[in-house]
Amino acid sequence: MMAAIRAAANGHQVTLLEQNEKLGKKLYITGKGRCNITNDCETEVLLKNVIRNSRFLYSAFYAFDSRQAMAFFEGHGLAIKTERGGRVFPQSDHSSDVIRTLQKTLQQEQVRVQLHAKVADILTVGSGNRNVCGVRFTDGTVLRAEKVILATGGCSYASTGSGGDGYRFAGELGHTLTERRPSLVPFETAESWVKDLQGLSLKNVTVSIRKGKKLLFEEFGEMLFTHYGVSGPLLISASSLVNDYMDDMPLMMEIDLKPALTEEQLDKRVLRDFEENQNRQFKNALGKLFPAKLVPVIINLSGIPGEAKVNMVTKKERMDFIRLIKHFPLALQRFRGFDEAIVTRGGVCTREVNPSTMESKLVQGLYFAGEVLDLDALTGGFNLQIDWSTGYLAGDSV
Numbered sequence: 001m002m003a004a005i006r007a008a009a010n011g012h013q014v015t016l017l018e019q020n021e022k023l024g025k026k027l028y029i030t031g032k033g034r035c036n037i038t039n040d041c042e043t044e045v046l047l048k049n050v051i052r053n054s055r056f057l058y059s060a061f062y063a064f065d066s067r068q069a070m071a072f073f074e075g076h077g078l079a080i081k082t083e084r085g086g087r088v089f090p091q092s093d094h095s096s097d098v099i100r101t102l103q104k105t106l107q108q109e110q111v112r113v114q115l116h117a118k119v120a121d122i123l124t125v126g127s128g129n130r131n132v133c134g135v136r137f138t139d140g141t142v143l144r145a146e147k148v149i150l151a152t153g154g155c156s157y158a159s160t161g162s163g164g165d166g167y168r169f170a171g172e173l174g175h176t177l178t179e180r181r182p183s184l185v186p187f188e189t190a191e192s193w194v195k196d197l198q199g200l201s202l203k204n205v206t207v208s209i210r211k212g213k214k215l216l217f218e219e220f221g222e223m224l225f226t227h228y229g230v231s232g233p234l235l236i237s238a239s240s241l242v243n244d245y246m247d248d249m250p251l252m253m254e255i256d257l258k259p260a261l262t263e264e265q266l267d268k269r270v271l272r273d274f275e276e277n278q279n280r281q282f283k284n285a286l287g288k289l290f291p292a293k294l295v296p297v298i299i300n301l302s303g304i305p306g307e308a309k310v311n312m313v314t315k316k317e318r319m320d321f322i323r324l325i326k327h328f329p330l331a332l333q334r335f336r337g338f339d340e341a342i343v344t345r346g347g348v349c350t351r352e353v354n355p356s357t358m359e360s361k362l363v364q365g366l367y368f369a370g371e372v373l374d375l376d377a378l379t380g381g382f383n384l385q386i387d388w389s390t391g392y393l394a395g396d397s398v
C-alpha cells in the first residue's frame with residue numbers, strides 16, 4: 001500500500017493487486033488489533049532494533065524514517081499517540097483506522113485497487129538481463145506492467161494471505177532465498193509441567209538463555225507460561241535474538257524469580273518467612289514469595305517435601321531452594337510454528353537487491369518491499385517501519 005501510494009504520487013499509473021477480498025488483513029491483527037505503527041525514535045535506534053541485515057536498510061530508513069511515517073499518517077488524517085518505549089499507535093487503538101487511512105490515500109492518489117487478484121507468475125522478457133513485463137493471474141489473464149513491486153509478505157499467519165508466494169516468484173526469477181524460520185515466536189519446553197502453569201504471567205523477572213556456558217540472552221521484564229512452554233514479551237524478543245542457535249536446541253533457560261535481591265538478601269527474606277511460619281508445612285509457607293500457581297511446581301523442583309515442617313528444612317536445603325529461585329531452569333526445545341510467529345526470518349537475499357532503490361539486481365523493473373525480504377526486527381513497531389520505509393523507497397524508485 002505504501003509502495004503503491006508513493007509510486008502513484010510520483011505520477012505513475014499504479015494497480016495494487018491483492019488476492020484477498022480486502023486490503024490489510026495482516027495489518028488488522030497487528031499490535032493485538034491496535035497496530036503498533038512505528039517507533040518514535042532516531043534512525044540509529046531503528047537500525048539497532050533490526051536483527052537481520054540492518055545495514056541494507058540505511059537508505060530506506062534515511063529516505064523515510066519513523067518520524068516521517070508518523071507525519072505521513074497524521075498528514076492523512078490519522079490521530080496517533082506514543083506509548084511506553086516509543087511505541088506509536090492510532091489514537092483510537094483500532095488498526096482498522098490505519099488501514100482506512102491507507103485506503104483513503106490510495107484513492108486520493110488514484111491507485112487502482114484490484115481485489116481477488118491472485119498473482120501466479122511475474123512475467124519477464126529477454127534472456128540474461130531480463131526485464132519485467134507484467135504479471136499473470138491464477139485464471140490465466142495477464143496484466144502488462146513496466147515495473148512490478150513485490151510486497152507479498154512473509155509466511156507467518158498464512159491465513160492473512162502471506163502464504164509465501166513471493167518467495168516462489170523471486171526464486172523462479174533467479175533470486176537466492178535464505179532459509180525461512182519463524183521469529184518473534186513462543187518456545188516449546190522439554191518440561192511438560194509447564195501446562196500446570198498455563199496462563200501464569202510473571203512480571204519483573206530476569207530471563208537468561210545459554211548455549212552451554214555462552215550467554216545468548218538476558219533481559220528483565222515479563223513472561224508467560226503456556227500449555228506447551230513459554231511466551232510473553234521477554235521470550236518473544238528472545239526468539240529473535242537466539243534464532244541463529246535454533247539448530248543447537250535445546251537451549252537452557254533460567255528465570256531469576258527475584259532479580260531485585262541477591263542470594264544473601266533472598267536468604268534473609270526466606271528465613272524471615274520461615275520464622276513467621278515455623279510450625280507450618282513448607283508448602284504453606286511460600287504464599288508471600290510466589291503466585292499460588294507456582295508454589296506446587298517450585299516445591300516439586302526443590303526436592304523438599306511439601307509436608308515437611310518449615311523448622312525441619314536444613315540450611316543446605318534452604319540454600320538449594322534459594323538457588324532454585326534465582327536460577328529456575330527450563331529447556332527450550334523448539335520454536336512454535338509459522339502460524340504463531342509475528343515475523344518470518346529469512347527470505348529474498350538482500351545482496352541481490354539494490355539498497356538505494358529496492359530494485360532487483362537480477363531483473364530490471366522488479367522491486368521488493370516489506371517482509372518478503374530477508375529483514376526482521378524486534379517488537380516495538382520496527383517491523384512495520386521496515387515495511388513503510390522499503391515500500392516508500394521502492395515506490396519512489398520506480
Ligand SMILES: Cc1cc2nc3c(=O)[nH]c(=O)nc-3n(C[C@H](O)[C@H](O)[C@H](O)COP(=O)(O)OP(=O)(O)OC[C@H]3O[C@@H](n4cnc5c(N)ncnc54)[C@H](O)[C@@H]3O)c2cc1C
Nearest residue numbers: 019030031036118119152153161162165370371381383384
Ligand atoms: C499477530 C501479528 C502482530 C503483529 N504486530 C505488529 C505490530 O504491532 N507492529 C509491527 O511493526 N509489526 C507487527 N507485525 C508484523 C507486520 O504485520 C508485518 O511486518 C507486515 O504485515 C508485513 O507487511 P508486508 O506488506 O510485507 O506483508 P503483508 O502485510 O503480509 O501483506 C502482503 C499481502 O500480499 C498479498 N499477497 C500474497 N501473495 C499474493 C499473491 N500471489 N497475489 C496477490 N496478493 C498476494 C497478501 O494477501 C497480503 O495481503 C505483526 C505480525 C503479526 C502476525
